[in-house]
Amino acid sequence: MRILAIGDIHGCHRALAALLDAVAPQPDDLLVTLGDYVDRGPDSRGVLDHLIALHAQGQLLPLRGNHDLMMVEARQRHAPDGMWLACGGLQTLLSYGISAAEDPDLSAVPEEHWMFLEEDCLDYYETDQHIFVHASLDPDLPLPDQPQYLLFWEKLCEPRPHVSGKTVICGHTKQRSGQPLNLGHHICIDTGAYAGGWLTCLDVASGRLWQANQHGEQRTGWLEDDELM
Numbered sequence: 001m002r003i004l005a006i007g008d009i010h011g012c013h014r015a016l017a018a019l020l021d022a023v024a025p026q027p028d029d030l031l032v033t034l035g036d037y038v039d040r041g042p043d044s045r046g047v048l049d050h051l052i053a054l055h056a057q058g059q060l061l062p063l064r065g066n067h068d069l070m071m072v073e074a075r076q077r078h079a080p081d082g083m084w085l086a087c088g089g090l091q092t093l094l095s096y097g098i099s100a101a102e103d104p105d106l107s108a109v110p111e112e113h114w115m116f117l118e119e120d121c122l123d124y125y126e127t128d129q130h131i132f133v134h135a136s137l138d139p140d141l142p143l144p145d146q147p148q149y150l151l152f153w154e155k156l157c158e159p160r161p162h163v164s165g166k167t168v169i170c171g172h173t174k175q176r177s178g179q180p181l182n183l184g185h186h187i188c189i190d191t192g193a194y195a196g197g198w199l200t201c202l203d204v205a206s207g208r209l210w211q212a213n214q215h216g217e218q219r220t221g222w223l224e225d226d227e228l229m
Helices: 013-023 044-056 066-076 082-095 111-120 148-152
Strands: 003-006 030-033 060-062 124-126 130-133 167-170 186-188 199-203 208-212 218-222
Touching: 003 013, 013 044, 013 199, 013 208, 013 218, 044 060, 044 082, 044 111, 066 082, 066 111
Parallel strands: 003 030, 030 060, 130 167, 167 186
Antiparallel strands: 003 199, 124 130, 199 208, 208 218
16 A cells, blocks of 8 residues: 655646546555645635545545635635635635625535535644644644644744654645655655646655646656656
């Protein structure tokens, strides 16, 4: 069984479809998506439809990111706020055919999408060798004691190894080079899919990488390689 981590998708459904086509997940593989499924890119609705189908097949373990939280909070307030709209919520609303004019109606978002974001997504995931989080964590605290701000919002800034000794796999901190950041104890695979970059999938055991972009282009390589081919 492979454990395949996928970085921040941000509404880039075309890149997601091309990436999964390249990776060709097998029935016994586990896909761990690191959150930020919505906002910024053009098709958040399509991304959620695709992920919900994978989750129904028992092949997907989804984490939640800060953008997913902002969308849920907009529903709880019964109205989007300016921060969410400015951070990509506008594109998300448009993918559902919702005008961002006065008093947008979030009832157009299917209930199964809300259930996925609110109930199916997890705050973190842990295996014998790896910790999967969206953003970051406190290196000295066990996972149940981690502050929510760190899990969803904190950028990587000279992170220290976690007390567990496990490798942290995360997203959130965009790698403008298009290459994952490999610090040994932390591996960040947000490679800027929505900003003209790449969507990355990492086989956490072997270090093999697959990437795809919104043009449908694909490339592959290895985590320690200087260059993907």
